[in-house]
Amino acid sequence: MRVLGRADLAAFLALSAQDPTVNVFAEYRARSTALEPRWLGGEVWGRFVDGELVAACHAAANLVPVGCDEESARVFARHAREQRRRPTTIVGLSDAVGWFVDELDGAWGTPRDARWQQPHLEYVGPSRIDPDPWVRVSTMADLEVLYPACVAMYTEEVGTSPEVAGGAELYRARVKQLIGRRWSFVRFDDDGRLLFKAEVACASPYAAQVQGVWVPPELRGRGLASAGMAAVAEAVREEIAPVVALYVNEWNTGARRVYERVGFVETARFSTLMF
Numbered sequence: 001m002r003v004l005g006r007a008d009l010a011a012f013l014a015l016s017a018q019d020p021t022v023n024v025f026a027e028y029r030a031r032s033t034a035l036e037p038r039w040l041g042g043e044v045w046g047r048f049v050d051g052e053l054v055a056a057c058h059a060a061a062n063l064v065p066v067g068c069d070e071e072s073a074r075v076f077a078r079h080a081r082e083q084r085r086r087p088t089t090i091v092g093l094s095d096a097v098g099w100f101v102d103e104l105d106g107a108w109g110t111p112r113d114a115r116w117q118q119p120h121l122e123y124v125g126p127s128r129i130d131p132d133p134w135v136r137v138s139t140m141a142d143l144e145v146l147y148p149a150c151v152a153m154y155t156e157e158v159g160t161s162p163e164v165a166g167g168a169e170l171y172r173a174r175v176k177q178l179i180g181r182r183w184s185f186v187r188f189d190d191d192g193r194l195l196f197k198a199e200v201a202c203a204s205p206y207a208a209q210v211q212g213v214w215v216p217p218e219l220r221g222r223g224l225a226s227a228g229m230a231a232v233a234e235a236v237r238e239e240i241a242p243v244v245a246l247y248v249n250e251w252n253t254g255a256r257r258v259y260e261r262v263g264f265v266e267t268a269r270f271s272t273l274m275f
Helices: 006-016 024-033 070-081 094-104 140-158 168-180 224-239 253-262
Strands: 043-049 052-059 062-066 089-093 113-123 184-188 194-203 207-214 243-247 265-274
Touching: 006 024, 006 043, 006 052, 006 062, 024 043, 024 052, 024 062, 024 194, 024 207, 043 070, 052 070, 062 070, 062 094, 070 094, 089 094, 094 113, 094 265, 113 253, 140 168, 140 184, 140 194, 140 207, 168 184, 184 224, 194 224, 207 224, 224 243, 224 253
Parallel strands: 062 089, 207 243
Antiparallel strands: 043 052, 052 062, 089 265, 113 243, 113 265, 184 194, 194 207
């Protein structure tokens, strides 16, 4: 096992391509940083057998196993225990996360939140319902209305505000980055009130992962999320990547019904542990 670098990029992309939709986050990070630790804000570890890369682990703010069987997950966990830096989140296929955490054996303490069974969904289209024709790509002119909605969504989903501990500037920059990439989508009413939003978190030539789907609480149950997601899924499929993916909390039955109406189907189970 060793830290991967620029020279390993082709081998890493071949590994992630074995399941390109599940691995879209790690592949996006690899392509955008060329596996350079200074751009990753961490490292990508690789496990080799007879000179061939057989598994990897993205270890920055998010720790994400890639292509891990049980042995590889445990190898990476033993290495992780020796590191000073601790990711704030472990996320990936449920089996791999389970093996990793089992091998950690409490070394990182108890997660503040553990979501063990998150359906991973994929959409290849076409939509089963009519897309909302008023959903559009965000612009910087939307920022002052969009940003508070992003904070509200994050706080509701994660359980803590992204603005704590001086994080507001960084989070605002992230929202602006997504707008600049045309990865942010909104729907407003005639009075300028935000009715729906969603973003693409990461993308590769094969897939794009959607995050941040949100409707104001007082407007939920009116079909805005379903029609909005149909519009986003089709726009992403046409403009960014052929497959649209996301993962959702098992207990979020409302969101799961929305995605099912649009045409998303479950292909795997993820787990997310937040420390």
